[in-house]
Amino acid sequence: MSLLFTPRAVGPLTLKNRIVVAPMCQYSAVDGVPQPWHAQHIGRLALSGAGLVVLEATGVEAAGRISWADTGLWNDVQEAAFARLIRDLRTYSDTPVGIQLAHAGRKASTNPPWIERGGPAPADKAWETFSASAQPFKPDWQAPTALDAAGMDRVVAAFADAARRADRAGFDLIELHAAHGYLLNQFLSPLSNARTDDYGGALENRMRFPLRVAQALRDAWPRTKALGVRFNGSDWTEGGITVEEAQAFGAALHAMGYDYLHLSSGGNVATARIPGDQLNYQVAFAEAVKAAAPQANVMAVGMIVTPQQAEALVAEGRADLIALARAVLDDPNWAHHAAVALGEPEALPVQYQRAGTELWPGYATAHAAGR
Template identity: 90%
Template sequence: MSLLFTPRAVGPLTLKNRIVVAPMCMYSAVEGVPQPWHAQHIGRLALSGAGLVVIEATGVEPAGRISWADTGLWNDEQEAAFARIIRDIRTYSDTPIGIQLAHAGRKASTNPPWIDRGGPAPADKAWETFSASAQAFKADWHTPTALDQAGMDRVVEAFVDSAQRADRAGFDLVELHAAHGYLLTQFLSPLSNERTDEFGGSLENRMRFPLRVAQALRDAWPRTKALGVRFNGSDWTEGGITPDEAAAFGHALDAMGYDYLHLTSGGNVATARIPGDQPNYQVAFAEAVKAATPEANVMAVGMIVTPQQAEDLLVQGKADLIALARAVLDDPNWGHHAAVALGQPEGLPVQYERAGAAHWPGYATARALADGSVAA
């Protein structure tokens, strides 16, 4: 039996396999409301063969969106739109669907990446941004307002409200976004947190506000549903977050009752050199957290492309779950193809079975063309 296709308990949720579709921003919402694009996109992922799908970073307040085209979950219209999408998916797929709740902090108020390379939004679309310190992400970006106590209280309440909306909308899981240079990372990293109060300086102080948000979310989210967190193992810059600090943060979250720890990196320093073209380039961070908290469910991500690569990481004990992003955009049937490659039942919807390995003579040729082992 392939380990990748062995079920895994994630809190109260049992995944049919260890494949997770990681959150990927679509930059296609209108005033935070998901559109028909999101309906087809999420529905497509729900048929991918993955054990879990987590949809994109969703702002908990208007100022928390990365761009003006991001999804949000702070009002009734957004909640109703997400509820419709989940309700429709449940007519054809039982794949668990999660949502990543996020606040972009100083990296908010931008364009989608295909407009001006995702730089600061024009004046008519821009808004005030917030961070741990009044330090801009780049020299030519807006300077954020350092959050005071009232601002931190507002953000905590926004996460709680969005979690309650996610529950009513029918999501099976929430993932707290504490990675990629967004607000909670800005508190965690000494490179972006210059505070001299109880929220800056030592690791204990830098973790204080992120852990407050995490605890409020843990208290608000039903124990009958799963709760995870994504956070950085490195800033890829000297003086930034270290794997040891990430392990300490992960250990605290596991003790708080988080059901999985999802390790990623980068995004907090604009000039960082990240080896994103290297296979498994972030796996060491998951491995460090797993070693520090062996009982935790740890998720690895980062240039994991092939089924055997994913299988090997699980067999070696470096992670318990494997997250994929662009690999699934490239091949929306990645999970089904991985099952065949690892000798497991393909698991296609019955409507698609005639295109599977057991029924279609062209399957082997199609896969060979896709992986480049034969020329067209």
């Protein structure tokens, strides 16, 4: 029996397998409102055979979006659009669907990546950015405003409000985004946090604001639904977040009642050298956090490509859940194909079963050709 295809309890939610479709920004929203593109994107992934699908990083306030084309969840129009998306999705899929709530901090106010390589937005689309300290992400980017007490209170309240909106919209899960150099990561990392008050310096202080946000989210989100968090195991730069600090942060979140810990890395330093072309390049961070919080559900991500690779990570106890991103963009049926490769039922939707192993003679030929 494949361990990748065994169920896993994630708080009150039971996933049918250990495969998670990670959040992937689509940069296709209008004023934070998801569009038909989002409906087809998420709808297709909800038929992928994965145990869980998580929507893209969604700004909890207008200033928290990465780009002017990001989704948001701070007003009624956005909430209604997400509710409609989930309501329609439930007519054809029972796959649990989550949303990643985020604030981009100093990395906000950009173009989508295919417009001028995602650099700063033009003046007519730009806005004030915020961070732990007034240090720009790159020398030619605008310097952010260091959050004061009122600003931190505003952001905490925005996360809590977005959580209540996500609940009303019908999401099954929230993932708190504390990775990839966005606002919470900016507070956590000594490379972007130069504060001298209670929110800077020692790890306990650098964790203070992210844990305030995490607690507000935990208080606002129903205990009957699952709650997870994504955070960095490394900045890939000397003087940045250490594995030991990631272990401490993960243990604190687990004790707070977070149902899974999703380990990623990088994004906080523009000049970092990240070995993103190497298989399993982030798995060691998941292993380390699992060792520090053995009762936690820990999710690994990053250049996990083949079914056998994912199966081995679970079977060896290196991670409890496996997140995929580009692999499922390349092959939205990745989980169905992985099931076949690992000797499990393919479990295609009935409308697609005639293209499966039992009814389509061309299946073996197509997959021998690399599809």
